[in-house]
Amino acid sequence: MPLVLIALDDTLLDRSGAFRLWAKGFLDEIGAPQADLEWLLSVDADGLTPRWDLADLIRDRYRLNVPSIDILEELREGPLTFERLDPLVGCALRIAGDAGLVPVVVTNGPTEIQDTRIRRTGLDQYIADWVISERAGVSKPNPRIFALAAQRVRMRLGGAWVVGDSPEADIGGAAAMGLPSVWLHRGREWVDNRFAPTRVVGNVIQGISAIMAAQ
Structure with missing residues (x-):
């Protein structure tokens, strides 16, 4: 999984x-x-x-x-x-879960606001858990916040994938841990020569599909 x-x-x-x-x-x-x-x-x-x-x-x-x-x-x-949760994103998360993937949100930001967004949009129904930097006391790209996310669902960090749109916080965090990653380009070119994502996609649905195809 x-x-x-x-x-x-x-x-x-x-x-x-x-x-x-x-x-x-x-x-x-x-x-x-x-x-x-x-x-x-x-x-x-x-x-x-x-x-x-x-x-x-x-x-x-x-x-x-x-x-x-x-x-x-x-x-x-x-x-x-x-702010709304795209129903297609919810569907992709549901399919991913049925296929054995365990999605956990890892986000920087204030606890109250991020908690509210996750619950108000109904995203909490489609994910296994979430970790917020303010509550965790550590922010992306520090590997500790990703390790905390793995602990929340009692899983090993090894073999995990990191998905996000931030070159530094998401892909940089994955690179620091030696984990594969998926970058959402949002119309941008990759310019950082210190590290690179494993996959580059246009949106999170494509990102989930790429991970499922890699299993």
């Missing part, structure tokens, strides 16, 4: 798509031009920009007469209303 350690953001859940939808509505709400959408997406940096910093950037750019904490709450809750 191969263990499959899968990222959450922009792998199992379309975090970027949900943020884009929220951003369009937010810009309309504050009377900002839709041309600013690309600016907002760029400063968000796929969620890597700290939320407090992003809230300050938004407040300063649009001279909003509200405290940053109000914008922070909007940044945390707003995109969640647009």
Whole structure:
């Protein structure tokens, strides 16, 4: 039974798509031009920009007469209303489970938010377990967080696959452990010459299929 350690953001859940939808509505709400959408997406940096910093950037750019904490709450809750689990992803996970694969989510981020996303979208029904960096006290690409994920389901880390869209956090983590990996390219080219993914695919469904074909 191969263990499959899968990222959450922009792998199992379309975090970027949900943020884009929220951003369009937010810009309309504050009377900002839709041309600013690309600016907002760029400063968000796929969620890597700290939320407090992003809230300050938004407040300063649009001279909003509200405290940053109000914008922070909007940044945390707003995109969640647009986030859904793709039924085809759920189906792929179900098929993978029936075939003997054991999918476990390994994600960086705050515990409360990531827990909420996993449960609210129903993703928890399709995975064996999940590990969140804030709760674990260690983040990807540190091998310890992947080892904790294996322990959660009482499986050996050896022979596991790592699936994700982050070259550093996911594929770098797999390389550090000597594990095979699947990278979701999302339209990008692989440019890191320190390590490389075992497979390159367009989405997580293709990634699961690649792992099943390799068994």
